Amino acid sequence: MNHRLLLLVILSLITANGFAAEFVVGNLTVKNPWSRPTPPVANAGAAYFIVDNSQGQDDRLLSAEAEISARVELHTHLMDGDVVMMRKLETVEVPAGQTVTFQPGGLHIMFIGLEGPLVEGETFPLTLNFEQAGAVTVEVAIGQQPYAK
Amino acid sequence: MRNKQLLIIALGVLSIAAGVGLGRFFMPTVESSKPEISGIYISPSREVENFDLTNQSGEPFTHAALKDRWSLLFFGYTFCPDVCPATLAQLNQLHNRLAAQGVDADVTVWMISVDPARDTEERLKEYTAFFNPKFGGATGEREEIDKLAKQFGVYYKIHDPEPGADYYLVDHSAAVIVINPDARLQAVLTETSSTDNLVKDFLAIRTRYDDTQS
Numbered sequence: 031m032n033h034r035l036l037l038l039v040i041l042s043l044i045t046a047n048g049f050a051a052e053f054v055v056g057n058l059t060v061k062n063p064w065s066r067p068t069p070p071v072a073n074a075g076a077a078y079f080i081v082d083n084s085q086g087q088d089d090r091l092l093s094a095e096a097e098i099s100a101r102v103e104l105h106t107h108l109m110d111g112d113v114v115m116m117r118k119l120e121t122v123e124v125p126a127g128q129t130v131t132f133q134p135g136g137l138h139i140m141f142i143g144l145e146g147p148l149v150e151g152e153t154f155p156l157t158l159n160f161e162q163a164g165a166v167t168v169e170v171a172i173g174q175q176p177y178a179k
Numbered sequence: 180m181r182n183k184q185l186l187i188i189a190l191g192v193l194s195i196a197a198g199v200g201l202g203r204f205f206m207p208t209v210e211s212s213k214p215e216i217s218g219i220y221i222s223p224s225r226e227v228e229n230f231d232l233t234n235q236s237g238e239p240f241t242h243a244a245l246k247d248r249w250s251l252l253f254f255g256y257t258f259c260p261d262v263c264p265a266t267l268a269q270l271n272q273l274h275n276r277l278a279a280q281g282v283d284a285d286v287t288v289w290m291i292s293v294d295p296a297r298d299t300e301e302r303l304k305e306y307t308a309f310f311n312p313k314f315g316g317a318t319g320e321r322e323e324i325d326k327l328a329k330q331f332g333v334y335y336k337i338h339d340p341e342p343g344a345d346y347y348l349v350d351h352s353a354a355v356i357v358i359n360p361d362a363r364l365q366a367v368l369t370e371t372s373s374t375d376n377l378v379k380d381f382l383a384i385r386t387r388y389d390d391t392q393s
Binding site for chain 2: 075110
């Protein structure tokens with residue numbers, strides 16, 4: 031518990047100072063996980079991050095887990111002109127030598143049936159299950175997008 | 180891999196088709212030269228036919244609400260986890276920037292919910308107020324929502340829940356509709372991810388309107 035608290039404090043300091051939060055698993059690095067704050071009535075939310083696979087082999091994100099909602103799914107958006115179509119994905123490919131960016135209007139982890147609002151300045155743990163690299167739990171910072179759009 | 184390529188090609192074709200579609204929709208009135216905006220400037224502005232919706236306070240939201248002010252309309256739904264919050268956050272930034280210049284008092288942002296089955300007035304009120312207490316929300320009968328959406332070339336589609344899913348998804352146009360103080364359609368903004376662009380586009384539209392009034 032104390033370790034967890036210490037981690038949270040360190041992470042929030044890192045985020046507050048604008049330094050990249052990075053989580054390494056196998057050859058993958060998950061950078062800057064973040065979520066937008068949600069209105070109290072919202073029952074859906076989303077998380078984003080960058081997966082850097084510049085060192086690794088072909089991998090794929092199989093699933094994600096979090097305590098903050100009833101369901102956690104992998105989603106993307108397809109654009110048809112100015113029409114946004116959100117679709118559920120079974121997996122997300124993370125090819126060797128590439129960086130996959132989750133961001134608004136594109137790939138995202140979707141939280142359905144939020145237990146409560148996502149509050150600016152707070153963080154929550156999110157576990158990402160990769161086929162090759164394995165599972166990694168990252169702390170998602172609730173706030174504004176920390177990397178370029 | 181093959182499938183992925185096909186998907187990309189299919190999406191490309193769809194995007195072009197959609198672009199042509201939107202262009203055609205406004206073709207007779209498109210003026211590409213000025214003002215230059217990320218979207219479609221409509222000149223002469225187009226009449227908005229009456230509609231009958233209900234706002235976040237339970238009051239009627241009709242054509243009359245659009246008069247004597249600038250209205251920015253966005254069609255979405257509160258279950259939307261990504262594009263709607265992103266767009267409303269951008270519109271809040273726009274509103275703040277206009278406020279800093281003292282030109283926000285006659286600008287109202289509305290989220291029109293295309294999902295009345297889930298979005299009650301109370302939900303809409305709390306949802307829009309989270310982004311900016313001055314923002315409004317409105318929804319109503321499917322027929323009335325369609326009446327409004329169709330006039331702007333706004334498309335949406337509500338999907339059936341997938342097997343085993345306890346929710347359904349909604350495809351929707353992410354454009355921001357700009358209505359001038361004569362309650363007429365003046366522009367459709369299609370690129371809302373940059374606050375700078377939004378501010379620049381809106382001020383350009385507004386300046387052009389003011390010029391034609393004098």
